Amino acid sequence: MDTPLAVRARGITKCFGEVVALDGIDLDVAPGQIHGLVGPNGAGKTTLLGLLLGLAVADSGTLEILGTTVGRALAVPQGVAGFVDGPGLYPSLTAKQNLAALAALRGDEPTMGIDDAIAQVGLTDVADDRVRGFSLGMRQRLGLAAALLTNPRLLVLDEPSNGLDPAGKKHVYGVLSKLTANGTAVMLSSHRMDDVESLCSEVTILATGRVAFSGPISKLASEDRPLDYRLLTSDPATARRLADAATDIRIVDDVAVQQGVETLVVSAPVPALDELVKQLVRADIAVRELAPVVSPLEAAFLALTEQQESY
Amino acid sequence: MTATVAESTTPAVRRVPVTRGYRFELVKLLSQWRVRVLIIACWLAPAVFVAVISQQASLPVDTLFGRWMHSTGWAGPLVLLGFSGSWALPLLTSLIAGDVFASEDRLGTWRHLLVAVRSPRRIFVSKALASLSVIMLLVLGLVVSSMLSGVLVVGNRSLIGLDGHLLSPGDAAGRVLLAWLCALAPTLALAAIGLLGSVALGRSPMGLLLPAVVALAMQIVQQLPVPVAFRLALPGYAFISWNGLFTSPAQLGPLLIGVTVSLVWTVVATGLAYFLFVRRDFTNPVHDGSGRLAITAGLLPLVLLLGLTTAVVTPVTGFDSGITQDKVQRSAATAFAHLYRLQTKQLNRADVTEAQLQTSAECTKGGDQVAARGPGNDWRCVVSWHIPGVEAAGQAIYQLDINPLGRYVADGDGPKEVNGFFLVRTSAGDEPNPLWQFDGNVELLPSNPKG
Numbered sequence: 001m002d003t004p005l006a007v008r009a010r011g012i013t014k015c016f017g018e019v020v021a022l023d024g025i026d027l028d029v030a031p032g033q034i035h036g037l038v039g040p041n042g043a044g045k046t047t048l049l050g051l052l053l054g055l056a057v058a059d060s061g062t063l064e065i066l067g068t069t070v071g072r073a074l075a076v077p078q079g080v081a082g083f084v085d086g087p088g089l090y091p092s093l094t095a096k097q098n099l100a101a102l103a104a105l106r107g108d109e110p111t112m113g114i115d116d117a118i119a120q121v122g123l124t125d126v127a128d129d130r131v132r133g134f135s136l137g138m139r140q141r142l143g144l145a146a147a148l149l150t151n152p153r154l155l156v157l158d159e160p161s162n163g164l165d166p167a168g169k170k171h172v173y174g175v176l177s178k179l180t181a182n183g184t185a186v187m188l189s190s191h192r193m194d195d196v197e198s199l200c201s202e203v204t205i206l207a208t209g210r211v212a213f214s215g216p217i218s219k220l221a222s223e224d225r226p227l228d229y230r231l232l233t234s235d236p237a238t239a240r241r242l243a244d245a246a247t248d249i250r251i252v253d254d255v256a257v258q259q260g261v262e263t264l265v266v267s268a269p270v271p272a273l274d275e276l277v278k279q280l281v282r283a284d285i286a287v288r289e290l291a292p293v294v295s296p297l298e299a300a301f302l303a304l305t306e307q308q309e310s311y
Numbered sequence: 312m313t314a315t316v317a318e319s320t321t322p323a324v325r326r327v328p329v330t331r332g333y334r335f336e337l338v339k340l341l342s343q344w345r346v347r348v349l350i351i352a353c354w355l356a357p358a359v360f361v362a363v364i365s366q367q368a369s370l371p372v373d374t375l376f377g378r379w380m381h382s383t384g385w386a387g388p389l390v391l392l393g394f395s396g397s398w399a400l401p402l403l404t405s406l407i408a409g410d411v412f413a414s415e416d417r418l419g420t421w422r423h424l425l426v427a428v429r430s431p432r433r434i435f436v437s438k439a440l441a442s443l444s445v446i447m448l449l450v451l452g453l454v455v456s457s458m459l460s461g462v463l464v465v466g467n468r469s470l471i472g473l474d475g476h477l478l479s480p481g482d483a484a485g486r487v488l489l490a491w492l493c494a495l496a497p498t499l500a501l502a503a504i505g506l507l508g509s510v511a512l513g514r515s516p517m518g519l520l521l522p523a524v525v526a527l528a529m530q531i532v533q534q535l536p537v538p539v540a541f542r543l544a545l546p547g548y549a550f551i552s553w554n555g556l557f558t559s560p561a562q563l564g565p566l567l568i569g570v571t572v573s574l575v576w577t578v579v580a581t582g583l584a585y586f587l588f589v590r591r592d593f594t595n596p597v598h599d600g601s602g603r604l605a606i607t608a609g610l611l612p613l614v615l616l617l618g619l620t621t622a623v624v625t626p627v628t629g630f631d632s633g634i635t636q637d638k639v640q641r642s643a644a645t646a647f648a649h650l651y652r653l654q655t656k657q658l659n660r661a662d663v664t665e666a667q668l669q670t671s672a673e674c675t676k677g678g679d680q681v682a683a684r685g686p687g688n689d690w691r692c693v694v695s696w697h698i699p700g701v702e703a704a705g706q707a708i709y710q711l712d713i714n715p716l717g718r719y720v721a722d723g724d725g726p727k728e729v730n731g732f733f734l735v736r737t738s739a740g741d742e743p744n745p746l747w748q749f750d751g752n753v754e755l756l757p758s759n760p761k762g
Contacts (some may be wrong), residue, residue, distance in 0.1 A: 074429040088423020092342040101335045105427040
């Protein structure tokens with residue numbers, strides 16, 4: 001038997017009065033995949049995540065979640081968990097009490113013990129503390145622990161890395177990776193392009209309620225599209241001369257000095273950049289750093305959303 | 312894409328029993344320090360109040376039954392009931408029912424709760440029941456604390472009713488409990504208004520304060536000379552009409568109307584809150600419950616209900632003040648007769664019955680310059696009575712201050728042998744003179760003169 005898609009949306013439209021929040025959205029999310037959702041503020045990300053959690057129903061279009069067609073609000077099948085606009089936690093209850101209450105409300109025996117869920121997100125030390133004193137990052141981690149209790153098959157997270165310190169981020173990323181390894185689909189929104197790039201295999205970019213792009217992140221970094229790269233070498237003057245002479249490479253004027261060494265910023269497509277690296281090696285120049293100034297996802301995001309908004 | 316769409320094997324959503332939601336709402340409420348403080352206060356403060364009053368010389372005579380707080384332990388719970396109907400219960404319902412929905416708006420937890428419970432109906436029922444339970448716990452504290460303290464500190468003694476007749480300790484206890492039970496009806500109405508405000512006004516402070524504001528507005532209206540029909544159509548009237556339990560015979564008409572009106576308001580306001588809640592769109596980022604439609608749909612039906620109730624009760628109550636010369640005379644004469652017997656007993660005179668006294672009263676208002684009806688502090692009554700075997704009739708004068716609710720204070724104006732002194736000298740020492748000043752009330756509904 002084929003495994004159903006975790007999410008299959010076709011032509012989803014959702015309006016709030018005169019405002020069109022979602023306009024003909026198509027979306028596929030496969031099991032075992034972390035799917036990123038990015039877009040500028042007001043693009044409709046939270047509305048879309050709300051539909052996936054069953055908080056509302058689309059005005060038109062079809063939405064299937066874990067193989068079940070969702071026709072009305074709060075009718076998403078068992079196995080969907082997550083949060084939008086931050087995890088809902090009660091400050092007067094402790095971390096444990098929050099999770100215990102949630103488990104009781106869900107009506108099923110938690111597949112994972114409360115202590116285990118708390119341990120997974122690294123909050124064991126504060127399990128008996130009231131949530132009132134928790135930082136944003138701790139709340140995010142506790143929200144994730146709440147979702148883990150139900151052994152979700154679709155996990156919906158809105159800005160899960162907000163407020164996380166590096167240790168917290170490591171915990172969260174580890175948990176998400178384990179979940180996807182067990183076949184759980186994760187749909188997360190974020191403004192942090194580096195998070196999306198490092199976590200997600202696929203991404204959907206929303207702009208003004210429409211899909212500007214949906215697919216693997218690798219497809220966004222088109223090899224033919226020039227990107228700005230920062231180039232740090234052992235001989236900046238020669239590197240500059242070689243770059244200037246190369247076809248398809250443009251030297252961007254802002255020159256920075258990094259650790260006492262002049263850094264060159266060039267704009268080039270991937271093939272031209274490959275050729276430049278070969279020439280540098282032949283000229284016996286060491287390449288100490290070569291990295292995009294902005295990530296391919298961020299560049300594509302900016303290009304696509306600006307394009308969409310200009311229509 | 313490696314996966315394809317196929318038939319679902321996903322388990323259907325399981326319905327979560329309301330009891331789980333109810334338990335969760337109770338846990339949330341009881342975990343708030345504010346609620347804990349209220350519970351402690353409601354279970355301790357009345358006992359302290361009754362105990363303190365019993366130790367001090369002055370009494371809260373301005374409050375109904377306050378003048379008897381040294382005489383019997385059953386006066387304390389009634390003084391507290393009077394205070395609670397005006398202040399404590401509206402504030403308690405504000406803090407509990409008025410906040411039970413708004414707190415989710417404030418904490419931003421609605422979506423979390425909906426995803427977990429998956430049913431706005433069950434959330435509504437859970438919240439309504441949980442807030443009701445906590446309010447009941449608070450009211451129970453007020454009743455138990457004041458009654459226990461009264462009985463233990465002051466004593467389980469007879470209570471003098473509003474018409475001067477004596478209630479045995481057992482009868483007093485039953486009526487005190489019944490009075491508190493009747494006061495639950497307007498408390499429920501205020502709680503329902505609190506739920507409505509909490510749903511309709513969201514995180515706005517007005518949502519929290521609505522029951523208190525409505526209760527204050529009703530108190531102000533009750534002090535105005537409005538028609539009796541309108542007075543009884545207000546959901547807070549049962550906070551007043553329990554007074555009728557302490558007359559003989561009991562004035563059950565206003566009490567039953569007041570309780571019924573309160574219960575109707577409870578049902579309608581809860582229904583409106585439910586209607587607004589289940590229609591709320593929780594994904595709309597700009598919605599916090601305070602939309603114009605919510606206010607219109609919440610407020611207008613209640614205004615219509617007030618008008619409708621007034622129209623329905625008018626044939627029973629009439630549309631005047633309900634205070635007439637005849638009723639004032641009857642009330643003053645009855646109360647005087649009962650209290651005269653009490654004074655007779657204090658002074659060790661030969662007992663006489665009310666029938667033997669043949670008490671009557673002639674009352675005028677404003678020295679015959681105005682019509683003898685309606686509230687005012689310019690009522691003057693001359694009470695006459697007969698002692699068996701004495702040909703001449705005794706007479707005493709009283710100045711009556713009757714408020715628009717029909718309650719009055721009768722202040723003795725001579726002769727000094729009857730009502731001239733605050734104290735009477737008895738064989739057991741000085742005791743308060745029951746005829747010096749007394750409380751009474753005029754039933755606002757048209758009544759049988761023999762009743």
